[in-house]
Amino acid sequence: MTRRSVMTLFSAPEEPHSHRTRIVLAEKGVEIDVIDVVPGRYPEDLLDLNPYHSLPTLVDRDLVLYDSRVIIEYLDERFPHPPLMPVDPILRAQFRLALYRIERDWYGLAQQIDEDHDKKHVARDRKILREAILQSADVFKVKPYFLSDEFSLVDASIAPILWRLRHYEIDLPPQAQALARYAANAFVRPSFRASLSEAERKMRAE
Ligand SMILES: N[C@@H](CCC(=O)N[C@@H](CS)C(=O)NCC(=O)O)C(=O)O
Missing domain, CATH: 3.40.30.10 (Glutaredoxin)
Known part of the structure; x- marks a missing residue:
């Protein structure tokens, strides 16, 4: 609707x-x-x-x-429905902290990769972003979405970065299965498909 x-x-x-x-x-x-x-x-x-x-x-x-x-x-x-944040104050705080860290670390590095013209800097930032993502991989073993059965603002913030991994020239190792499964779960959502711009669709075109 x-x-x-x-x-x-x-x-x-x-x-x-x-x-x-x-x-x-x-x-x-x-x-x-x-x-x-x-x-x-x-x-x-x-x-x-x-x-x-x-x-x-x-x-x-x-x-x-x-x-x-x-x-x-x-x-x-x-637009309260569907809610994209938990109700419990402790969980809400944990989700806000996750948002803070994603913005500060992942979004910051992604922006540097896209905007920096120095190849050495870009290679360094790619490596740091890859490690930061892999360090978080265990979180995605727990539930289908970030610490939850429901999609949240945290997932809406992570998905754009995972969608761009090829664009950033970042490969994940085969051990990062949980992360790949989590990403696939997010990417098949009708809302995710609907959110994509033409340019974003092309980022993962075969
Ligand atoms: N903290 C901002 C950052 C957004 C951001 O960096 N946007 C870039 C995207 S192109 C931008 O507008 N850059 C141009 C500028 O800041 O003048 C947000 O979360 O919206």
Whole structure:
């Protein structure tokens, strides 16, 4: 079911912060105008609305939000079903901590890989990101999703990075089966398929 909405998302079609926002929108079944923005070529409206000119930026009537974390938490509260955060305060705190670490470590490195022009730096960042992902692999043995039977904001944040592993030229070893299974679970979700931009679809085209 789609809900009527007048929201607009300014989105970077190749970029994980925008991707996780599109996944959450699709999970919630929110109808939205997605405006693909090429970084550096921002529409006038966006320059007026967001002092940081960052993507993604969400416009919901008079409300303008930026920073993907602020946006996805807002969407989860504005459209409570299906809930994408646990109810228990301790679990919520653990999920928030996971979001913090994914943003700081994985998203930070991914951005450096995409933006740094120094080959040595990129090779170093690839290696660090690969190790960080492998270090977390045991978490994915426990449940189908991150510490849960239900898909959450944490999964919506991890999936864009796992989707891009080939794009980042990162191979996972055969021992990382649980991680591969977890990724496959996320990628087959209708919301995940619906979230993909053309450029993202091509990232894993055979
Ligand atoms: N913390 C922000 C980071 C987003 C981000 O880095 N977006 C890039 C994507 S292209 C961007 O807008 N860069 C251009 C800029 O910051 O001017 C978020 O979570 O939304």
